[in-house]
Amino acid sequence: MVTARRTVTHLVALLCLVGVLSLAGHHVSATDIYHWKDEQGNIHFSDFPDSPNAQAISLPDVPAPPQVLNEAPVDWTSSPYLEQSQKQASTKLAVAITRPQHDATLRNNSGDFSVSASISGSLTDIQTLQLLLDGRPYGSPQTTASWSLTNIDRGTHTLTIQVQQSGKVIASSNTITVHLHRASVQ
Structure with missing residues (x-):
């Protein structure tokens, strides 16, 4: 056996x-x-x-394996996968701050003002917007393109909006500067 x-x-x-x-x-x-x-x-x-x-x-003679030739030409420009990636590339996200304007002077004694943005393209379910005030996140990431800021100290501030996906920045607006004036109590 x-x-x-x-x-x-x-x-x-x-x-x-x-x-x-x-x-x-x-x-x-x-x-x-x-x-x-x-x-x-x-x-x-x-x-x-x-x-x-x-x-x-x-041992017997072993013939070489046959060559496989693609007789029909392949049109690589009409692939559905290529079309999908071209659509994704053409709908690349861009974000811009629309309000307030760059170098604007804002007057509000309580230190409140609003920020609005426009987005070209559309956010997916896993993408969010993050407002940066003076380079630091203001509030939590969100999917709406407007923010209400409250009790901001007087002075000059920078604003930037980032599009984030899985914790990574995939698009960012230009950084703008605003000047907040608040009356001081004497």
Whole structure:
């Protein structure tokens, strides 16, 4: 039983060797393979005789694998995947602050004012807008393009709006400067 298993195992090994030689990608001419049984009953295969008991096995010629040529020309410009990526590229997001204007002077004694933005393209479900006041996030990311700022200190401030996706900035507006005037109590 053990000898039959070994013989089958070694036959499978021989067939694998023939298969590997056939996958080499070029024409393989008939080659002699030698096999022999050692003292423990193990069968060995080699391309040269390592034992005085080695016997040659002649392998048949293995033709080269056929070349597969695409007879029909491929029109790469009409791929639906290409069209989809072109649509995504053409609808690239852009964001701009529309109110207040750059270098505007805002007068509000309570320090309140509004910021509005316009977006070209549309936000996906995983994209948000983040207002930056003086380079720091103001409020939480949101999907609406308007903010109401309250109790902002008087002085000069910068405003920027970022489009974020998965925590990464994928678009940003220009940074504008505004000047907030508040009456001081004497």
